[in-house]
Amino acid sequence: MASYLVRRLVMLAATLLVSSLVVFAGLSAAPGDPLTTLSGGRSLPPQTVALLVERYHLNEPFLVRYASWLGGAARGDLGVSIQLRQDVSALIAARAGTTLGLIGYAALIVVVAGVAAGLLAALRPGTVDTVVVAATAVVVAVPPFVAAMALIGVFAVGLRWLPALGDGAGLWDGVRHLTLPALALAAAAAAAVARITRTSVREELGREHVQTAVARGIPYAAVVRRHALRNAAVPIGTLTGMTVASMIALAAVVERAFGLSGLGATLVNAALSKDFAVVQGVSLVLVTAFVLVNTLVDVGAALLDPRITLGGRS
Amino acid sequence: MNASLLDVEGLTVFLPVEGEERPVLRDVSLSIAAGEAVGLVGESGSGKSMTARAIVRLLPPGARTEGVIRYRGEDVGSLRGAALRALRTDVAMVFQDPRAHVNPVRTVGDFLTEGLRTHRRLSRRAAEERAVRVLDEVGIAAGARRLRQYPHELSGGLLQRVMIAAALLAEPRLLLADEPTTALDVTTQAEVMALLDELRRERELALLFITHDLELAAAVCDRTAVMYAGRVMEVRASALLHDDPLHPYTAALAAARPSLARRADRLPATPGRPLSAFEAPPGCAFGPRCAHARDACHERRPELLPLAGGQAACARAEELRGLLRDRNGKPVVSHDHA
Amino acid sequence: MTGITVARRAGAGTIRRAGLGPLGTAAAGVVVVAVVLAVLGPALSPADPNASDFASAYAPPAPGHPLGFDGQGRDLLARLLEGARTSLLGPLLVVALSMAAGTALAIAAAWAGGWLDAAVSAALEVVFAFPGVLLAMLVAAVFGPGLGAAVVALAVAYVPYIARLLRGAALAERGKPYVRALEVQGAGALAICLRHLVPNLLPLIAAQATLFFGYAMVDLAIVSFFGLGVQPPDADWGVMVASGRSGVLQGYPAEALLAGGCVVVLVVAFNVLGERLPGAAGAGGRPWRRTGLRTGRRTGRRGGAA
Numbered sequence: 001m002a003s004y005l006v007r008r009l010v011m012l013a014a015t016l017l018v019s020s021l022v023v024f025a026g027l028s029a030a031p032g033d034p035l036t037t038l039s040g041g042r043s044l045p046p047q048t049v050a051l052l053v054e055r056y057h058l059n060e061p062f063l064v065r066y067a068s069w070l071g072g073a074a075r076g077d078l079g080v081s082i083q084l085r086q087d088v089s090a091l092i093a094a095r096a097g098t099t100l101g102l103i104g105y106a107a108l109i110v111v112v113a114g115v116a117a118g119l120l121a122a123l124r125p126g127t128v129d130t131v132v133v134a135a136t137a138v139v140v141a142v143p144p145f146v147a148a149m150a151l152i153g154v155f156a157v158g159l160r161w162l163p164a165l166g167d168g169a170g171l172w173d174g175v176r177h178l179t180l181p182a183l184a185l186a187a188a189a190a191a192a193v194a195r196i197t198r199t200s201v202r203e204e205l206g207r208e209h210v211q212t213a214v215a216r217g218i219p220y221a222a223v224v225r226r227h228a229l230r231n232a233a234v235p236i237g238t239l240t241g242m243t244v245a246s247m248i249a250l251a252a253v254v255e256r257a258f259g260l261s262g263l264g265a266t267l268v269n270a271a272l273s274k275d276f277a278v279v280q281g282v283s284l285v286l287v288t289a290f291v292l293v294n295t296l297v298d299v300g301a302a303l304l305d306p307r308i309t310l311g312g313r314s
Numbered sequence: 315m316n317a318s319l320l321d322v323e324g325l326t327v328f329l330p331v332e333g334e335e336r337p338v339l340r341d342v343s344l345s346i347a348a349g350e351a352v353g354l355v356g357e358s359g360s361g362k363s364m365t366a367r368a369i370v371r372l373l374p375p376g377a378r379t380e381g382v383i384r385y386r387g388e389d390v391g392s393l394r395g396a397a398l399r400a401l402r403t404d405v406a407m408v409f410q411d412p413r414a415h416v417n418p419v420r421t422v423g424d425f426l427t428e429g430l431r432t433h434r435r436l437s438r439r440a441a442e443e444r445a446v447r448v449l450d451e452v453g454i455a456a457g458a459r460r461l462r463q464y465p466h467e468l469s470g471g472l473l474q475r476v477m478i479a480a481a482l483l484a485e486p487r488l489l490l491a492d493e494p495t496t497a498l499d500v501t502t503q504a505e506v507m508a509l510l511d512e513l514r515r516e517r518e519l520a521l522l523f524i525t526h527d528l529e530l531a532a533a534v535c536d537r538t539a540v541m542y543a544g545r546v547m548e549v550r551a552s553a554l555l556h557d558d559p560l561h562p563y564t565a566a567l568a569a570a571r572p573s574l575a576r577r578a579d580r581l582p583a584t585p586g587r588p589l590s591a592f593e594a595p596p597g598c599a600f601g602p603r604c605a606h607a608r609d610a611c612h613e614r615r616p617e618l619l620p621l622a623g624g625q626a627a628c629a630r631a632e633e634l635r636g637l638l639r640d641r642n643g644k645p646v647v648s649h650d651h652a
Numbered sequence: 653m654t655g656i657t658v659a660r661r662a663g664a665g666t667i668r669r670a671g672l673g674p675l676g677t678a679a680a681g682v683v684v685v686a687v688v689l690a691v692l693g694p695a696l697s698p699a700d701p702n703a704s705d706f707a708s709a710y711a712p713p714a715p716g717h718p719l720g721f722d723g724q725g726r727d728l729l730a731r732l733l734e735g736a737r738t739s740l741l742g743p744l745l746v747v748a749l750s751m752a753a754g755t756a757l758a759i760a761a762a763w764a765g766g767w768l769d770a771a772v773s774a775a776l777e778v779v780f781a782f783p784g785v786l787l788a789m790l791v792a793a794v795f796g797p798g799l800g801a802a803v804v805a806l807a808v809a810y811v812p813y814i815a816r817l818l819r820g821a822a823l824a825e826r827g828k829p830y831v832r833a834l835e836v837q838g839a840g841a842l843a844i845c846l847r848h849l850v851p852n853l854l855p856l857i858a859a860q861a862t863l864f865f866g867y868a869m870v871d872l873a874i875v876s877f878f879g880l881g882v883q884p885p886d887a888d889w890g891v892m893v894a895s896g897r898s899g900v901l902q903g904y905p906a907e908a909l910l911a912g913g914c915v916v917v918l919v920v921a922f923n924v925l926g927e928r929l930p931g932a933a934g935a936g937g938r939p940w941r942r943t944g945l946r947t948g949r950r951t952g953r954r955g956g957a958a
Contacts, residue, residue: 245783
């Protein structure tokens with residue numbers, strides 16, 4: 001277990017280092033000189049130019065520049081937004097809450113709705129199963145921007161149940177404002193989780209060890225919970241984790257569609273307005289989160305299945 | 315009759331295969347008295363496992379049963395919910411492949427104590443204490459440590475002992491052992507078998523021992539039933555089965571096993587292949603492969619009738635008695651009936 | 653050499669014999685229709701897709717305009733047909749680039765083995781860190797928005813998944829006796845790879861390409877939805893969903909839903925088709941490997957680099 005965790009940590013560090021290099025190298029890869037990229041083509045007063053040159057070590061070799069940028073990033077200094085004239089770290093701190101709430105809410109929907117629907121289909125062959133299978137087959141192919149449009153059209157504009165735009169103020173209002181975005185973000189993922197839950201619970205229910213449990217007179221609900229669902233938890237958990245990780249990038253879509261001011265929307269705006277410090281900073285944060293979640297998923301799978309950790313191979 | 319713990323009468327089971335119902339068991343009758351060990355012998359596909367599964371209602375979905383199974387006088391087919399679960403704790407099952415039949419992602423301790431904690435509402439600690447004691451009985455030392463291990467960390471033999479311990483922890487009256495040693499290597503087989511036999515006698519457990527090995531069944535069981543194509547062909551005191559078989563199929567089965575006592579260049583093989591219940595012809599199921607078959611055998615299915623202290627389903631059983639084995643213990647395979 | 657010809661024919665034969673089933677055939681039909689419409693688009697188009705007439709903004713269907721108009725009074729059918737071109741051409745380029753690079757990497761790694769294989773596997777593991785959409789945003793920020801930058805970014809982001817998947821298959825193929833036989837006969841590595849390995853991996857490559865076409869379509873539409881891909885006023889389904897957003901809010905959802913619906917229908921068709929192609933079974937048919945493929949996808953987690 002310990003050696004496994006060490007190996008994962010080393011991999012994690014290597015991945016983060018390379019990702020940060022990719023994020024940073026973008027600046028040098030851009031056509032024209034880095035100063036133009038940093039300023040996004042805006043003409044700047046000479047003292048600002050001098051400040052940027054000093055701050056980004058533009059007169060130094062690439063690796064020195066990268067090292068100083070990474071060092072700054074590690075201390076929480078990600079530069080200044082040219083457009084918003086604000087510290088990128090402060091900007092990220094202000095916007096991260098919305099994205100975190102959105103992804104958390106969506107993840108909750110994915111786990112609860114996905115597992116429930118999949119379990120229902122697995123345990124009720126026939127009509128219920130057919131309906132769930134058909135519905136999830138369609139929903140799984142609906143990308144979040146289409147889901148967002150459909151949800152806005154039906155629940156915000158048509159039925160007027162929930163607000164379509166904005167962040168809302170206060171907890172309750174905030175939750176109300178996040179409900180449709182979270183549903184749009186969760187829809188396809190929940191359908192995918194429902195499908196994997198259905199197939200893997202079915203598979204486990206057909207296994208011999210489940211027969212043993214039934215033969216020992218364990219109540220069926222407990223057999224389903226302690227044996228079928230518990231053993232299916234590895235594929236279900238892995239897929240859920242992967243979809244949650246993918247939401248880190250996809251949240252931007254939903255944030256744009258619903259006019260939420262989260263990290264993703266900030267990144268899109270920065271990319272559109274060539275506010276490169278913000279692009280770098282937000283990309284770094286998102287990639288780090290993505291890598292961390294994926295690592296957690298791997299470690300979690302190893303914890304859930306003793307055969308992976310101790311046997312090395314399943 | 316009231317001494318018997320389990321009574322199976324005329325059990326017929328159909329399974330759905332590609333839209334049609336196929337019989338896997340035909341008119342199986344069997345009884346086990348309290349504390350008695352009964353062997354159930356047959357080739358693969360003969361329906362012996364299905365019989366055991368039918369007793370605890372563990373048949374595949376869509377299965378249809380006819381006939382009656384009575385456990386301690388109660389009709390098993392009518393049991394529901396808690397009563398069915400109570401039956402399943404009173405009748406414990408040991409499966410052939412412990413590797414597949416023990417949940418791989420839960421600890422040995424979870425497996426052993428699950429029944430106790432569910433049915434007897436014991437605390438984890440109390441259940442584990444009992445589990446360690448029973449592990450000791452089945453010859454597993456350092457039980458407390460074993461409880462923390464996962465199935466993949468145990469050898470097949472150890473895991474089968476764990477399965478036996480789990481069955482014993484339920485304090486059953488009847489043990490259904492479905493080829494409990496087939497998946498193990500030969501030395502482990504002998505150990506596990508000896509253990510099962512000893513524990514059963516100590517606890518006065520009734521046993522239904524399923525195997526394809528006639529000699530093994532004879533060694534462990536008081537009586538043995540021989541099955542072929544989903545039917546019982548013969549029931550006999552185990553001691554007599556080998557030397558004085560009543561059914562030609564039993565004789566063929568006995569002859570096909572290598573023996574240390576006699577030398578043979580080649581083991582006599584029975585011509586043809588074993589049939590499934592649904593393939594069986596209208597007459598005697600063994601008829602097509604039987605060296606002693608007459609026209610009448612192919613026309614009418616022989617019933618299981620009492621004979622010489624046992625039962626046999628063979629039209630010529632009485633006539634053939636004593637002729638099925640020659641002086642050297644070889645079966646008579648020719649058609650002469652001198 | 654006869655044995656080798658047989659091996660090659662077997663690969664091609666499986667594709668031809670493939671029964672797609674009724675659903676698969678329907679999916680193939682949808683794809684064919686979409687391609688035909690995209691190619692013939694301008695010829696079939698009832699109007700100029702970019703001609704706007706503010707008098708008919710959000711106007712309902714009228715004779716000659718079967719789907720009505722968008723918020724700028726442009727004919728929706730004309731724009732959908734026009735949009736089909738970029739919406740199909742983009743994914744095609746992404747898939748072609750990533751499949752070519754992924755196959756080359758996979759076969760090179762599987763063929764060379766040793767340190768090269770280890771290095772490629774490790775590198776792929778690291779590149780997994782970049783979700784396609786995120787990389788596309790980064791690239792758009794650096795090089796400016798446009799379809800080209802997005803296509804390259806997504807292709808790069810897909811390569812690890814494809815290479816990892818194909819590496820396993822290439823490794824298995826490389827171990828087959830006929831490859832050894834060719835080597836003994838003195839055939840060159842490149843010739844064996846191009847003439848024998850690639851053709852035999854073709855069913856798997858085709859199935860994966862089909863699945864990834866669907867993913868690329870969604871990801872490109874997302875990038876265009878952000879305004880970082882195809883640039884308005886050019887019609888593209890992703891652009892149309894973005895520009896239709898204000899219509900949805902005002903109660904005219906036709907543009908966004910029609911364009912979004914086109915994406916969904918084609919993605920379903922490509923998924924169905926990809927899962928029914930003969931090579932799909934070889935792709936390690938665990939459903940979560942497929943359904944898990946969204947932007948932050950990781951295929952065959954423990955499959956390769958362990």
